[in-house]
Amino acid sequence: MTDQNKAPNAGKVVIIGAGHNGLVCAAYLAKAGFEVNILEARHEVGGAAASHEFAPGYRVSSTGHLLYRLDEQVIKDLDLASHGLEMAASDLPTVALGSEGRHLKIHDDRITGEDVSREDRNAFMAYRERMLRFARIISGLDDKIPPRIASGERADNIGLGRLAWSIRRLGKKDMREFLRIAGINIYDVLEERFENELLKGALSLDGVLGTHLGPRSNNSVFTALHRLGGSVNGKQGAVAIPRGGMGAVSEALVKAVEALGVSILTGAEVGHVEIENGKATGATLVTGEIMPADYVISCADPKTTFLKLIGPRQLDAGMVRKVSNVRQKGNAAKLHLALDGLPKFTGLEAAQAGHRLVVAPDLEYVERAFNHVKYGEHSAHPVMEITIPSVHDASLAPEGKHVLSAIVQYAPYGPGSDSAGFEAQVMETLARYAPGIREQVVASELLTPNHFEDRFGNIGGHWHHAELALDQFLMLRPVAGAAQYAAPVDGLYLCGAGCHPGGGVSGQAGRNVAQLISGLDK
Amino acid sequence: MxxxxxxxxxxxxxxxxxxxxxxxxxxxxxxxxxxxxxxxxxxxxxxxxxxxxxxxxxxxxxxxxxPMTKHRISGPDALDFMNRLVTREVGKIKPGRVGYTVWCNDAGQVIDDGTIFHLEEGVYRLCSQEPQIDWLMTSAIGFDVDIVDETHDxxxxxxxxxxxxxxxxxxxxxxxxxxxxxxxxxxxxxxxxxxxxxxxxxxxxxxxxxxxxxxxxxxxxxxxxxxxxxxxxxxGSEALEILRIEAGFILAGVDFLPANEAVRPGRTRSPYELGLGWLVHLDKPYFTGKRALIKEKENGSRYVFAKLNIEGNKPAHQSFIFDKRQKFAGTVTSAAWSPSAKVNIALATLEAPHGKPGDQLLAEIYYQRELKWSRVMAPCTVVEGVFWDPPRKRETPPPDF
Known part of the structure; x- marks a missing residue:
């Protein structure tokens, strides 16, 4: 590790992958005086934090469409606002779409809607407050290198102590509750607290979005907490839509790194990491060209990094087995619709069309939607998180037209992902809430996990690179022995959603790795 | 059959x-x-x-x-697979030759020792005490090899x-x-x-x-x-036990705990700690445990494998070994009276830095005479080389009879 007061040109860094974490990492390292080159296999930068035009004049976020955990320190440090990052809408309420227009609106700790009892409203206020508090424990180590267990090292013991103290500080009652629910399923937790089926369904979606979990799967409380850990404009648990879609985050980052002198080479697919005597010495492109470096940083998913870029022959057999067993099969699909007008949802005012709309009418529905994917089929009745970003951002569609962007679950990874058959079922589900929508569709696109894998190169097409779960989190992400960003090969570092603190556009892995390498965290 | x-x-x-x-x-x-x-x-x-x-x-x-466990390894990547599996350079074991070796887990701790039979070009038989199929299949991820357990064949x-x-x-x-x-x-x-x-x-x-x-x-x-x-x-196995101790051969589960069976941390041993550093070829391409073993070589080992020549004739089974100041130095893992060398011998695992040839130690031996237990602190010496090493072992052709 280099020391803090270094002169420019502290070392040469090659970053594999120009996803948002790679860009963040590059920016911090360039600021610290490193010479940084980013190698991107595709011709576009930004990785999955991208926007694309899927029909002439219609643009959407390619994967995630809501920003909820982009590190505010990163925004500030890299001055992303001056590089063009701005929110088209922030602090969006959620509307749980109900049958016959009987919707619920959820905003902060308040619920509005005819069918919600006073008890449920009160219970929700307590639930929301508690979940936000618990989420802060989960996110408390987001900007730290995960501590190792039983290493005997002082820094690790301090990290573990800090984690333990943050739990203990909840007080006896809440600590007990945190420890009880953090690893269990959100189905039970919601059933204990609420009566309203629609409310429970909508809340359960937060625990299963982007994962291979149903509401009855353990870990679904944890994933809900992970989602609530971030904040937008200083408000925890808020969600926002960047102007220009998620690609705008990457565009701002690209401007930031270019201003710092980072070079980005696109169409530069890395074949393997160059390793000499157990030390990474550079990255070799598939064309055979070697890009030498003192530090190599891989932003690829764990399986790609370990099994392709390093290769089993440079690794211990036990490590290869662990990485081979990382769960990283994605289940989230993405529906994009080009619409010739604002769709009319039954019972929804036009002003509410820009909210976060969810299709998760009850817990059983969500669980049944999950059942299919266990057996390699797509859901007969899918769940959805829908946004119509063009309501807030006219640049996304021609005048008077709109784009609809929906995360749709569950779609299997691998054989069985027949997107055509799935799209018909998704449209049928959508039409149940917006009866005329099919007639408004000008163009459509349904992207499945296999599409994401093809497009972004992450094995399994998982949004978080690797499943978010307690056994793949913190000092276990992606696997024990490689969870402190340093790969088993000297000079090689992991940096992406597959490492701590996981997926979602946050930039935290990038920042943590940069600080590790430049020694700024000392 | x-x-x-x-x-x-x-x-x-x-x-x-x-x-x-x-x-x-x-x-x-x-x-x-x-x-x-x-x-x-x-x-x-x-x-x-x-x-x-x-x-x-x-x-x-x-x-x-x-009953010795035997696995046959073949396929295009057989040599690369073997080299990634074991600590020694397998390329030097020519067809028609056998090599003794150990293999380690990620932490450089010995899983087992055994012999590699290079049966024909690119076809190997691995003989070991413990069944290894799980570890071999794990090690095979990323290699084009066929692995067959042929113990019973x-x-x-x-x-x-x-x-x-x-x-x-x-x-x-x-x-x-x-x-x-x-x-x-x-x-x-x-x-x-x-x-x-x-x-x-x-x-x-x-x-x-x-x-x-x-x-x-x-x-x-x-x-x-x-x-x-x-x-x-x-x-039978009882006679073999004396023979192998005289020859200085270690036995899995007796002289070391196979790393894949260990539950408690610190109970396993590296090749260096079993006196098998000569089998570790750090100059060959990567093998499982190499990084850990490089580190151990730099930082030093925790244990030393020692052969002991113990005074008296009471076998030092499971004895504690002490240094001259009566401080704990280690334990005996195998012991026997050697009828050929006519000495009381033992294999021991000692805490570093004990165990240098010539070190004088004490073995605490409990023994029984007509149901009466007694204890003796028998002086012992760490010896270099094995207790039984006749020239005919190496001679070709061997002496005739």
Whole structure:
């Protein structure tokens, strides 16, 4: 590790992958005086934090469409606002779409809607407050290198102590509750607290979005907490839509790194990491060209990094087995619709069309939607998180037209992902809430996990690179022995959603790795 | 003949298998003294341990080693796979040669030791004490190899002692005297293939004989017929235990805990800590545990494997070892009175830096005379080299009898 007061040109860094974490990492390292080159296999930068035009004049976020955990320190440090990052809408309420227009609106700790009892409203206020508090424990180590267990090292013991103290500080009652629910399923937790089926369904979606979990799967409380850990404009648990879609985050980052002198080479697919005597010495492109470096940083998913870029022959057999067993099969699909007008949802005012709309009418529905994917089929009745970003951002569609962007679950990874058959079922589900929508569709696109894998190169097409779960989190992400960003090969570092603190556009892995390498965290 | 026929749906009802030599071994086993070895029963002793021991040292001995775990590794990546698996350079083990080796887990801790038989170009047989299929399959991720557990498909006899070469010549194995240590040769015996390797676990002149199970009894009969006037005897595991301690050979589960079986941290040993640093080739391409072993080499090992020469004649089984200031220094893992070296010997695991040749230590030995327990603090010396190392072990051709 280099020391803090270094002169420019502290070392040469090659970053594999120009996803948002790679860009963040590059920016911090360039600021610290490193010479940084980013190698991107595709011709576009930004990785999955991208926007694309899927029909002439219609643009959407390619994967995630809501920003909820982009590190505010990163925004500030890299001055992303001056590089063009701005929110088209922030602090969006959620509307749980109900049958016959009987919707619920959820905003902060308040619920509005005819069918919600006073008890449920009160219970929700307590639930929301508690979940936000618990989420802060989960996110408390987001900007730290995960501590190792039983290493005997002082820094690790301090990290573990800090984690333990943050739990203990909840007080006896809440600590007990945190420890009880953090690893269990959100189905039970919601059933204990609420009566309203629609409310429970909508809340359960937060625990299963982007994962291979149903509401009855353990870990679904944890994933809900992970989602609530971030904040937008200083408000925890808020969600926002960047102007220009998620690609705008990457565009701002690209401007930031270019201003710092980072070079980005696109169409530069890395074949393997160059390793000499157990030390990474550079990255070799598939064309055979070697890009030498003192530090190599891989932003690829764990399986790609370990099994392709390093290769089993440079690794211990036990490590290869662990990485081979990382769960990283994605289940989230993405529906994009080009619409010739604002769709009319039954019972929804036009002003509410820009909210976060969810299709998760009850817990059983969500669980049944999950059942299919266990057996390699797509859901007969899918769940959805829908946004119509063009309501807030006219640049996304021609005048008077709109784009609809929906995360749709569950779609299997691998054989069985027949997107055509799935799209018909998704449209049928959508039409149940917006009866005329099919007639408004000008163009459509349904992207499945296999599409994401093809497009972004992450094995399994998982949004978080690797499943978010307690056994793949913190000092276990992606696997024990490689969870402190340093790969088993000297000079090689992991940096992406597959490492701590996981997926979602946050930039935290990038920042943590940069600080590790430049020694700024000392 | 398959020893275990998995297509027989009732195979699980068999608690332990008889080896293909069992019929003959049982006829010799006057004591009916059998023990369990993996999936099989084999003889602990046939007559008495001393008689069997001296057969091995002064004539020739036959030990049924069929239960030893055997895996066949082949395929385009076989050599690369083997090199990634074990600590030594496998490329130097030419076809028709055998090499002793260890293999480690990620932390550089020994999973097991064993021998690699390079049967033919790119085809290896790995012989070990413990079953390894799980670890081999784990190690095979990313390699194009075929791995087969052939433990039950190959019958084996360890034929050890000074008259063995003479007996094999009498048996008609032409040119056997030219087989060098760690060499493999194939012979035709009554129309079936007999594979002979000049290997063993006794530290003496000796061979291991390998056949398909259906020819096991023929091999046994031919061997005993040829060896009748050369003092041939079957021996059991009790005699072998003394023989291998004299030869300084370690045993998995006794002298070290196989790393994949360990539950508690710190109980396992690295190759350096078992005196097997000479098997670790850090200059070859990456192998499992290499990073950890490089680190250990830089930072030093926790333990030292030592051979002890202990005063007196009371075997130091499971003894605690102390230094001269009566501070704990380690424990004995294997002990025996060596009838050939005429010394009281032991293998021990000592805490570093104890264990340098010439170190003077104390062994706390508990012993019993007519149900009365006594204790002696026997002075002992760390010795270099093994207790039994006759020149004939290395000589080609070996001396005739």
């Amino acid at each position: 398959k020893i275990i026929d998995y297509s027989d749906r009732d195979h699980y009802k068999t608690q332990a298998f008889q080896t293909p030599f069992h019929e003959r071994a049982a006829a010799f086993n006057q004591k009916h003294c059998w023990g369990r070895w993996k999936d099989y029963i084999t003889a602990n002793t046939y007559y008495d341990t001393a008689t069997e021991y001296f057969a091995a040292r002064n004539a020739c001995s036959v030990f049924d080693l069929t 190959v019958a084996g006899l360890a034929f050890q002692g000074p008259t063995t070469c003479a007996v094999l010549k009498l048996m008609g194995l032409e040119g056997i005297e030219n087989l060098t240590p760690f060499g493999i040769a194939k012979f035709d015996l009554d129309g079936f293939e007999l594979t002979v390797s000049r290997t063993g676990y006794t530290g003496d002149l000796g061979y291991e004989l390998w056949v398909a199970p259906e020819h096991a009894l023929t091999l046994w009969d031919r061997l005993f017929e040829a060896g009748a006037l050369h003092g041939i005897r079957p021996i």
